[in-house]
Structures are given as C-alpha cells and as structure tokens.
Amino acid sequence: MKSIGILGGTFDPPHIGHLIIANDVCHAQQLDEVWFMPSYEPPHKESAAADTMDRVAMLERVTADNPLFKVETTEVNRLGKSFTFDTMKWLQEAHPDTSFYFIIGADMVENLPRWRHIEQLLEMVTFVGVNRKGYTINSHYAIRTMDVPLMEISSTAIKNRVRSEKTIKYMVPESVETYIKENRLYE
Template identity: 60%
Template structure:
C-alpha cells in the first residue's frame, strides 16, 4: 500500500519550516510522497491574506525541485471551510490503496478533541505530530511523534517582515521570494503607494 503524507495549511506563504517538516516526516516514516494541500478556508483561522491563485503558485514554486513533493488542490476545488474530515473522506474514495499520514504541528495536537468528527477521523488517517520544544504531544489520541529540527519560522513572521521591508532571504525558497516580490504580496499600503 502506498504511504502518503499530507501537509495542509494556508501556506500564506509557504516557508522553509514547511519544507523541513515535510522532508523529515517523509524520511523518518519512509513515505512514498508528501502532498501539500492548501486550504480554501481554514476552520480554525481567519481567511488567508493572499488570493488562492498566489498561494498555489507559491506552493508550486516551493516544491518544484523535490520529486516526492506534490501539490493537491482538493480543498481549494471545494467551496467553503476546509474540514479535514471531508478532505480525508474524499481522498480515501479517490485513492483506496493509499495509507494517509496527516502531519500536524505540536500546537494542533492539543486541539484534536475540538476537530470536526475527530472520532471518525482518527480511524481514517494516521496523525503525525511534529514535536516542537515548547509543546508536549500530550493527547489521548494515537499520534505518531516525529522530532523535527527547531526552526522558529512562521508565515505570519514572514508577512510582517515583508510589510516592514525586512529581508526574507533563506526564510522562504528563492522562487517563493521572487513571486512575493513580483506580485507585491504582503507589502504595507504605505510601501505600495511609495513605489
């Protein structure tokens, strides 16, 4: 049976932390592939600050040089909130011979009891909890724990650095940095007017 890791998120923008997590889980769990799944509307966050077309283009650019990373637009192709249960249900219908490993950060592990249809979901997919120093993977749900090198990078931090005209070199792949610059993503309204 094929083993596929799933990494969901707004990817607004995708950054080096996302890629390190995906690569480490890929190797440690001996997966066949990792699929990046940009969300349409995440149920636990506000809407993304960037249009879907830009987020998809950035993910494509970020994973372009990796032969076991793939983009799947299953949540974007479906309107409304992107509930994991619906995504996994559909993926299992489309790919019945695939075992899915849903990758979540340690911060999300504590929220599992609040997830939509979590008791059904836990029987449909294996959850992979990415360990971070400031969080314990303390849960009653079955979680595969994976240690990841500590990288304190977030999409919010990158967006703020762009707004403040600070460099984001090495925080995101150079191809993503180019797209951010070319499309003037995340710039403050003052910077946009000045240009």
Template identity: 50%
Template sequence: MERIGILGGTFDPPHLGHLLVAEEVRLAMGLKEVWFIPTYTPPHKNAAKTTASERIKMLQLATNSNPFFKVNTIEIERTGKSYTLDTMEILKEQYPDKEFYFIIGADMVEYLPNWYKVDELFSIINFIGVKRSGYELNTRYPITEVDIPMIDISSTMLRKWLRSKRSVNYIIPDPVVSYIKENHLYGN
C-alpha cells in the same frame, strides 16, 4: 500499499519550516510522497492574506525542486471551509491503494479536541505529530511522533517581516520570494 503524507495548511506564504517538516517526516516514515494541501478557508483561522491561486502558485514554486512533494488542490476546488475529515474521506475514496498519514505540528495536536468529528477522523487515517516551539505533543489521541530539527518560524511572522521590508532570505525559498516581490504580496 503506498504511504502518502498529507501536510495541510494555509501556506500564506509557504516557508522552509513547511518543507523541512515534510522532508523529515517523509524520510522517517518511509513515505512515497508528501502532498501539500492548501486550504481555501481554514476552519480555525481568519481568512488568508492572499488569494487561493496565489498560494497555490507559491506552494508549487516552493515544492518544485523535490520530486517527492506534490501540491493537491482538493480543498481549494471545494471552496469555503474544509474539514480534514471531508478531505480525507474523498482522498481515501479516490485513492484506495494509498495509506494516508496526516502531518501536524504540536500546536495542532493541542487543538485536536476541537477538530470537526476528530474521533471519526482518527478511525480512518494515521496522524504524525512534530514538535513546535512552545507546544507539547501531549494528547489522548494515538499520534506517531517524529523528531525533527526545531525551526521557530511561522507564516504570520514572515508576513510581518515582509510588510516591514525585513529580509526573508534563507527562510522562504528564492522562487517564492521572487513571486512575492513581482506580485507585490504582503505589502511588498
């Protein structure tokens, strides 16, 4: 059975932290691929700052250079709020030959008790947790911890930098930076 990592998020914008997490977990867990699944409307956050199509394009540009990374638009296609349980049930039905590993940062590990039907979710997929600055991986849920290099960046921080015209070189992949500039995203 092929092992597939799932990295969900808003990816507004995608950055090297996302890519590093995906690659380190892929290698540590022997995953065949990591699927990036951008959400249409995150259940635990405010709306994205860019459109779904812009976020998909940025994510494709960010992941194109890695043959083990794929962009899956299942949540964008459904529109509205997407819950991980719904997404994973559909993926398990569509791909019965794959074993899924949902990758989350320590900030989301702390938030797990608030997830929609979290106990049911844990009965159908495996979770992988990675450390994030300012958060612990303490939880009552069975999570496999993968140790990765710590990079303390977030999309929120990068949007602020972009609005203030601060350089995001070496933090956001060059093709994504070009796309942001060409399309005047985030106040550029």
C-alpha cells in the same frame, strides 16, 4: 499500497519550516510522497492574506524540484471552509490503494478533541505530530510523534517582515521570495 503524507495549512506563504517538516516526516515514516494541501478558508484561522491562486502558485514553485512533494488542491477547489474529515473521506475514496499520514504540529495535537468527527478520522488516517516550540505532544489519541528541527519561522513573521521592508532571504525558498516581490504580496 502507497503511503502518502498530507501537510495541510494556509501556506501564506510557504516557508523553509514547512519544507523541513515535510522532508523529515517523509523520510522517517518511509512515505512515498508528501502532499501539500492548502486550505481555501481554514476553519480555525482568519482568511489568508494572499489569495488562493497565489498560495497554490508559491507551493507549486517550492515543490517543483522534489519528486517526493506534490500540491493537492482538493480543499481550494471545494471553496469555503474545509474540514479534515470531509477532505480525507474524499481522498480515501479517490485513492483506495493509499494509506494517509496526516502531519500536524504540536499546537494542533492539543486541538484534536475539537476536530470534527475526530474518532472516525482517527480510523481513516495515521496522525504524525511534530514538535513545535512552546508545545508538548500529549494526547490520549494514538499519534506518531516526531522531533524535527525547530525553526523560529512563521508565515506571520514573514508577512510582517515584507510589510516592514525587511529581508526574507533564507526564510523562504528563493522562488517564493521572487514570487512575493513580483506580485507585491504582503506589502
């Protein structure tokens, strides 16, 4: 049976923090792969600044050189708001020989009681909660917890830096920085 980590998010844009989380969880949990799953329209956030195809293209660039990373486009192909329960139900049916590990930040752990069909979702996936500055991982749900290097990098900060014409070098992989410049994203 394969063990696959799912790292969902808007990835607007993907940054070094996302890659560190995926890499650390992949190795610590002995996963076969980590699938980056961009949302089309996240249920808990406003819509993304970059369009879906740009966000997928940036993810494809950052995952291309790591054979353990893959881009999973189930949610962007579905269009509209996606809920984790619906997505994971579909993925389980499509990949019955796979155990899924859903990777979330400590901020999302606090919101688990509000997730759609959380009790059924807990039977479908193993949650892996990673630390995040300003949050603690306290939950009455069975969650594997992990410490990962804390990075004070966020997609919002990166977009703000681009708008202010500040450098984003080393905050995002070079391939993402080039893509943002070539496509004039976040200006």
